[in-house]
Amino acid sequence: xxxxxxxxxxxxxxxxxxxxxxxxxxxxxxxxxxxxxxxxxxxxxxxxxxxxxxxxxxxxxxxxxxxxxxxxxxxxxxxxxxxxxxxxxxxxxxxxxxxxxxxxxxxxxxxxxxxxxxxxxxxxxxxxxxxxxxxxxxxxxxxxxxxxxxxxxxxxxxxxxxxxxxxxxxxxxxxxxxxxxxxxxxxxxxxxxxxxxxxxxxxxxxxxxxxxxxxxxxxxxxxxxxxxxxxxxxxxxxxxxxxxxxxxxxxxxxxxxxxxxxxxxxxxxxxxxxxxxxxxxxxxxxxxxxxxxxxxxxxxxxxxxxxxxxxxxxxxxxxxxxxxxxxxxxxxxxxxxxxxxxxxx
Numbered sequence: 441x442x443x444x445x446x447x448x449x450x451x452x453x454x455x456x457x458x459x460x461x462x463x464x465x466x467x468x469x470x471x472x473x474x475x476x477x478x479x480x481x482x483x484x485x486x487x488x489x490x491x492x493x494x495x496x497x498x499x500x501x502x503x504x505x506x507x508x509x510x511x512x513x514x515x516x517x518x519x520x521x522x523x524x525x526x527x528x529x530x531x532x533x534x535x536x537x538x539x540x541x542x543x544x545x546x547x548x549x550x551x552x553x554x555x556x557x558x559x560x561x562x563x564x565x566x567x568x569x570x571x572x573x574x575x576x577x578x579x580x581x582x583x584x585x586x587x588x589x590x591x592x593x594x595x596x597x598x599x600x601x602x603x604x605x606x607x608x609x610x611x612x613x614x615x616x617x618x619x620x621x622x623x624x625x626x627x628x629x630x631x632x633x634x635x636x637x638x639x640x641x642x643x644x645x646x647x648x649x650x651x652x653x654x655x656x657x658x659x660x661x662x663x664x665x666x667x668x669x670x671x672x673x674x675x676x677x678x679x680x681x682x683x684x685x686x687x688x689x690x691x692x693x694x695x696x697x698x699x700x701x702x703x704x705x706x707x708x709x710x711x712x713x714x715x716x717x718x719x720x721x722x723x724x725x726x727x728x729x730x731x732x733x734x735x736x737x738x739x740x741x742x743x744x745x746x747x748x749x750x751x752x753x754x755x756x757x758x759x760x761x762x763x764x765x766x767x768x769x770x771x772x773x774x775x776x777x778x779x780x781x782x783x784x785x
Contacts, residue, residue: 579612581676581683589659590735591696592704596689597672599664600744601696601736605639605676606657607683613655614676614683622651629747630661635678641666642673642685649747663746666690667739693764694736709733733783737762740782750782759784 587594589602597603607614616635623631634653639660648660666672675685698709710718711731724730740760752758759781766780
């Protein structure tokens with residue numbers, strides 16, 4: 441595991457036409473793009489997730505009514521892992537803005553038929569043969585956890601916080617197999633794409649700056665734009681495939697102290713007054729000054745800018761301080777705060 445972070449067919453309705461179709465197709469043990477077609481009137485594409493959800497597709501009716509529809513729906517039960525098991529596939533067809541449904545028994549066979557209504561010029565009745573073939577296989581990446589990148593704590597996230605996103609990459613990764621570390625764009629901002637991986641905070645439509653991207657883990661900075669929300673959906677995208685979104689609560693702060701080994705446990709990432717690491721063998725004397733590195737301080741003053749690199753100021757606060765008040769205790773005893781602000785680069 442990478443360290444948490446580093447400090448650096450179908451019912452159709454056109455006019456009066458209504459047709460019912462029942463098709464039998466084989467669903468794969470993993471998701472994929474399926475092509476459905478008949479010898480006469482219908483062709484379409486279904487995008488099916490391995491969880492059994494049809495999340496996209498298109499269809500063209502080339503009979504007496506013509507027209508293009510969109511598809512979507514679900515499997516009533518997941519048969520993935522056992523492609524010979526029968527199930528029922530239900531998907532919605534929208535044609536000319538009207539919603540109709542298709543129900544088909546999914547078995548290892550193929551074939552089907554449809555029958556039409558009565559009246560009008562768009563009436564069709566008869567039998568059709570279906571041909572189903574999978575044109576592409578894919579597996580939707582699955583996020584298994586999102587934690588504070590410093591402490592590994594689970595809970596609400598805060599604007600500007602560094603987080604680690606973990607995924608089960610045994611089937612599909614959320615980033616490149618060879619991990620990619622932080623890089624800066626020509627304008628000096630932290631890149632929001634590493635190795636083709638991105639992280640989107642859906643409600644604010646913003647991608648996050650990334651400090652690391654690998655197949656099973658992405659480290660990202662929470663966009664400041666989420667301030668004021670109560671929750672937000674987070675989704676990763678890699679190689680054109682998006683993960684299932686994860687829902688996270690949003691808080692004003694979510695403090696976590698970095699650790700020396702980057703694992704989220706053990707000795708803190710703390711420096712003594714002389715810049716040396718604070719350890720049991722190298723403690724800071726009583727009354728001395730230590731520097732503690734943390735994340736999750738929330739919004740700053742002035743307001744933080746997503747992806748910007750913190751610079752030091754010659755007047756006023758050296759770096760932007762957090763809006764929230766900061767307190768610290770050492771072994772249960774209150775410590776005096778001499779400075780609290782963004783870590784300069």
